[in-house]
Amino acid sequence: MTMLPLLPHLHPDGRWRWVATGAAGGLGLALAQAPVAWWPAAPLGLAVLAGIVLRAPGRSQALAGGIAFGVGAWLPVLGWLYSGIEPDHAAWFAYGAPTLVIAAFAAGPAACSLVAHTLHARPALTACLLLPALWAGTEWLRQLGSFRFPWAPLGHTQVEAPLAGLAPLIGGLGVGLLTVALGGAIALICLGGCRTRKAAALSLLAILAAAELAARIEWTRPAGAPLRAALMQGGYAGSEKFDSDGVVSALQRYAEFTLHSRARVAILPETALPLLEHELPPGYLDVVERRAREQNRDVLLGLFRRTEDDPRRHHNSARIVGASGAQTYDKTILLPFGETIPAAAILRPLFERIARVPMLDAVPGSRLQPAPVLGGIRIGLRLCFEDLFGDAAREASAAAGYLVVLSNDSWDGSDLPMHQHLPAAQMRALEAAKPLLRVANTGWTASIRADGRIDAVVPPHQPAVLETTLQPRIGITPYVRHGDAIPLGLAALAFSASLSALPGARHGRARDARSAA
Structure with a gap:
């Protein structure tokens, strides 16, 4: 959170500063994981990532910040992979394999940052819809294949947080998606104009209110x-x-x-x-x-x-x-x-x-x-x-x-x-x-x-x-009935809505309207 005010003042060529900002945000996110388990650190850390997406002057800075964010988030969480190995033989593999796993996890935030920055059209849609949709997609991909290892997903940091009330509806994957959306709203509150700040604050309150209402529903008896x-x-x-x-x-x-x-x-x-x-x-x-x-x-x-x-x-x-x-x-x-x-x-x-x-x-x-x-x-x-x-x-x-x-x-x-x-x-x-x-x-x-x-x-x-x-x-x-189809559907809708604001999409709709006329 304290890094967000610095984002507008970063020199465009000072890529190392974007790296430092990303690493700080990632380390903040790591604090939300057990054993610290300070759940507010998750949306606050993700607010830094959203700020990088919104303020980075170019793709290289957005990518550098995203990579640093991923390493800062996952190296403390997955560092235990280096213990319990015997490096006396094939030391390159003994240390290389855990490093590759951490790099694969860090690639998720890096890809999210790069793609969201590339497709960035409107700050509110990018921070609160596009970035959460991309994050949910990368987490879902970790569940697939013979190397699948969906360890410590974002939603699990919120099991004792207000968003937990929505888990029976949208599952852990959906809770993680909304956590990123909260981070995006916080970034907009810190970096946006007056109207944007008000809209972001209302969005944040709406998500928390929905979670509170959902928590009061007795889904089972x-x-x-x-x-x-x-x-x-x-x-x-x-x-x-x-x-x-x-x-x-x-x-x-x-x-x-x-x-x-x-x-x-x-x-x-x-x-x-x-x-x-x-x-x-x-x-x-x-x-x-x-x-x-x-x-x-x-x-x-x-x-x-x-x-x-x-x-x-x-x-x-x-x-x-x-x-x-x-x-x-x-x-x-x-x-x-x-x-x-x-x-x-x-x-x-x-x-x-x-x-x-x-x-x-x-x-x-x-x-x-x-x-x-x-x-x-x-x-x-x-x-x-x-x-x-x-x-x-x-x-x-x-x-x-x-x-x-x-x-x-x-x-x-x-x-x-x-x-x-x-x-x-x-x-x-x-x-x-x-x-x-x-x-x-x-x-x-x-x-x-x-x-x-x-x-x-x-x-x-x-x-x-x-x-x-x-x-x-x-x-x-609802989640037990429909499973990850619900959060993936929400991610698809959020992604589509964010793409609709791209200049090409608007021009295409205008051409279609003229053709129909």
Whole structure:
């Protein structure tokens, strides 16, 4: 925000000043991401990007400012990618691969800045329609392809902000779009003329008022009796989870928890049992299942299981045993370079020289798996990386009484992934307007209300049990019904409206009118 008044005074040839301004705005945006999670920093940082688009004298300055903004925004957020690698072999790849990921993320703001500046016709349309539409498009593209990695999207910074009230309508992608629009309005208030400032202020207030009204709508309603659940955080770091001592300790700790819990539902993290199912001690699951059935309880746990057609490959799975019957869910969206390697023929030999990641030969499960039943209630179940894709499991969320996320956010050398991943679960709860239970290996394990607020958490990095009670809900929000078609449609309308103000578009309409006459 403090950088905006400087924009009019930047010398046209002083490209480095535009770089400095962009970097400052990007760093401001990074403050909105966890663990700082100061949500006003997102629209304020984006106001700087909008100011660059509006005031840069040329494309090169707009591009330079956009690149600096992207690096400033994403280097602090994704810097954890440099930890946990072994650079002794192929150091160029060890440091080059994370750098390439950060560069790919930074290319989004850079492209938005360049394209918005090139198509700039009217300040209000550019800042509040064109730039938000472009930003939403770049975020959506990160969900596609075999290298997809939609980490820390903009909308997740607003899970406890006023705009969160609109998540059941437009989802996390739409909330991110409106966050950019707020930034554009702030830029216009700081840089525009009197009439422009008034219009921008009214637009800002209108967006916030719409969010407030939407937050008062009860999109879903309570159904049935409250459910008592116990969530077990094992506390095993990634470096110890798969060694022999860690495996034995995990089997003992989780068995004791499942056998002695009295909650209707007991839930363990993703891959809580760090073995293939056939490698478990004989009778291990049978004892857990028998005890749960006798006490009319259910246990949900994570494990690996061999695929049916290739014993060398495996699924990352969740297993339910107990009163609701034996059920298995196989993870459908796998983490690149954590569970599978894209372009494996080329990249796997290089990757194995710089990192030691166990269980890399995972196979995605079928998209047609039935929604599991846990505690006698149908649930929407996601395993870790899957909860970054709001549009992917809408059918399960529609039929669910509550949502469950099993996660394993232990990353050697950094806690940032743990903090940055929690808002994804909050956004999924907001989008569906249903409570969510999140169980993680090292944290954060939390109970989240239907409004996205955290009801209870346990401290990270230690074994702990969180006992909580939730109220199942039924109903379907507009976002669950239509998914990303809503925010993408809004982005398309905003893009079209902004293009309509271009000189060529106006001249074309005038020619058409004369021809019709």
